[in-house]
Amino acid sequence: MDDTDRTRVIIDTDTAGDDTQALVLAALSDQIELEAVTICAGNVTFNRQVENAKYTLQAAGVGNNVTVYEGAQSPLQKSHDHAEHVHGEGGLGGSLFPQTNIPSGDIHAVKYIIQAARQNPGEITVVAIAPLTNLALALQLEPKLPELLDQVVCMGGAVNTIGNVTPAAEYNFWVDPDAAAMVIDAFEITLIDWGVTVRDAKLGPDTFEQVAQMDTELASFYSTIIQPVRQFNQESKNNATDHDDDTATHPDSVTMATVLNPDIIETATQCHITVDSRSGPTRGYTLADELDVLGYPSNARVIKSIDTDRFQTILLDTLAYADPHYTY
Structure with a gap:
């Protein structure tokens, strides 16, 4: 593909768990020109997120070609909790704590986004x-x-579904609801929410076994980072996953997959979204007016369903052949 035809992408991430697979997909896709990675406070300690991103880019073979820029180290106004209980200590399965010695970009991530x-x-x-x-x-x-x-293109929110950090909220929007409210109000975003992740990007034992049979470093990396999520889901029935079985959700990699291969999107709807930025039990709640009851203009394209089989194929092709487009 001609470089001019590629989608030019900046990934803004709190690198832990499935975030890594989104980076790998983008780095290895010939449909994507990965301009940079920017880091935001979220899943684990900030410095660990920075190193996790650099390590992942190294694993994908682009560690020296894609710059990581360090951004906000805390939410706009509120404090937040990390999610190491989901992703393992450090965010890479609890067993990888890389020190890459790769320098970060020389300007703040926010300035880089504006400059680009x-x-x-x-x-x-x-x-x-x-x-x-x-x-x-x-x-x-x-x-x-x-x-x-x-x-x-944003992974966040829980559109008319139970959240994954509180009954009302998905983690990304809960961490910084003030930022989410501001961005949702200003941009016409494409949203991949927690609900479609649970419905269509939840993979299980058959997938894990296929990955285990692959003799590649990317497959081994995936198996390592996904293990704490599998354990968490086996032990937990307190959120919208409601698994109590051996599965793992892939919110970030499926978000990236919709960008590098939009054909996996089956249905989407336009609607008005607002985010509750107040403290309390509804912090980060995503109000999606899918029935247009309020009459406000649409400000979001909400992805409602994704082709699970095609997404799984994209992921497996990446891990086996280092090519998200090996089949599609």
């Missing part, structure tokens, strides 16, 4: 698989950011 957007108007897609703090800060500094970016 200004220099390439209408060309950059931000794939946000972390809390939306970096994007909110960038928006505050550059109010024209929604016009300068091509699109924002």
